[in-house]
Each structure stands twice: as C-alpha cells, then as structure tokens.
Amino acid sequence: MAKRTPIDAGLFAGSLDVPRLRGSRCRSCGETTFPAQKGCPACTAQGCEEVALGTRGLLWTWTIQHFPPPHPYAGDADNFEPFPVGYVELPDGLRVEARLLGCDAASLEIGMEMELVLEPFARDEDGHEVVTFAFQPVSS
Template identity: 50%
Template sequence: MSAVRFVDPSLLADTAEGPALWGSRCRDCGAHTFPRQGGCPRCTGSGMEDVVLSRTGTLWSFTTQGFRAKPPYTGSPAYEPYAVGYVELPGQLIVETRLVETDPDRLEIGMPVELALVPFRDDEQGPVHTFAFVRRTP
C-alpha cells in the first residue's frame, strides 16, 4: 500500500484480497470493535487482539449529508454532498462509513457492498485517501 497514502494508516491492513480495515476482537466474549481498542466495550475485558475485518458486507442503513463534515474530516475544498451509511460486516460488527454512491435512489438497505479506497483530499505530497464502501458486483 505504499503507493496510496491513507488518512490514517493504522486503520488499514494490506491483505491478499486488497485493503481491509483493522479491528479488534475480545478474547473473552468475542465482541469486535472498529477502530482497534485496548479494552472491550461489551464485557470490559482487556484481552483484545487485532483482527482484519471483512472487506464485504451489506448496507444496513444510510443517509445523505448535505453539509460539510467537521474538521479534520472536511476533505477537499470542493464540497459536494456525500452519503454515509452503516455497513454490517458478517459475524463481526456494523461500521459507520462513507459510501461511494451519493444518490439515495441508487442505494438500498441490504445491498451487498465492499471496501474501497477513495480520494479524500490533496496536500503538498499529493492525494490522501480514505475508506468507503461501494456496491459489490457479483
């Protein structure tokens, strides 16, 4: 992943299938978290281990944001409305995420989605990417 600069490299794992999100799993109760955490929010245990989260899931819920995100998530100066959703990663958890598709008429609860890296902003070193989910094609 050295070719792509990511907004927070600690969130991203490089897998054989492509980029994936890093999460945690509690060794005591099995709860998953994202981002990674040192303690379990379900059972308060401290036996957390790093896990690579599923790259695919289903759209659980969504909305379109008609306002600029708060810093440091503002992205590029050229503002456009964007979609935010909750994606259920099977057997793991539900992740809050940006969606690549911004037209609510093209989004459906339950549609299959997969992780994608998308441009977020440019800085003096070039483009910086973030994660989003996009409709998965069979």
C-alpha cells in the same frame, strides 16, 4: 502507482494493495470493534487481538450529507457535493460507519450488498494521495 498514504495508518490491516480494515477482537467474549482498541467494550476484558475485518457486508442504514461538514472536515468544502454515508453490517458481528461511493438517494436501499474500497480523499504536503476507506455497492 503513485504513493498512497492512509488518512490514519491505524485504520488498515496490512498493505493498502489489498485493503482490509483493522479491528480488534476480544480474546474473552469474541466481540469485534472498529477501530482497534485494547479494552473490550462488551465484557470489560483487557487485551483484545487485532483482526482484519471482512470486506463485504449489507447496508444497515444510510443518509446523504447535504451540507459541507464543519471543521475539521478535510474535503473540498468550497466545491462541496452531497455524499452518502452508511453503516455496513460485516460478517464479523459489527457494523462499520463509512462514506459510500457509486450510489445516491435513488439507488440506496437498506440490505443491499456493499464492498470495501479505498477512496482518494485529498493530497498531503508531499503531493501523495491520501486515501480513506469507503463502501460501494457490489456490482451485479
């Protein structure tokens, strides 16, 4: 398999072969945040621990991005195709914002089950595939 580079190494927990998002859980109040951070936004405690987030959840809201995002968008703005974006509610007590794959305005529905996938997004200077995270509908 060609070498894959994450768009930001801090987003993922462990190997990309089994992708999991890397969040942080407060040792004091148990609230979870993504991306991982040290301080807890819920209770002000410092010193959160890193956790691998669940990979399945329910679509909480969505939209379709119909115009090419301005700088610093790294996608192909010249051959732009509208893409869906949503928040997926994970069992860890948070909703994660993400690009959505394998769905469109006609098929998207609040409450549908989604799963984490990697999305090839660009190529870096060495020709390696740069990947980001996305969610797609769980195939029934």
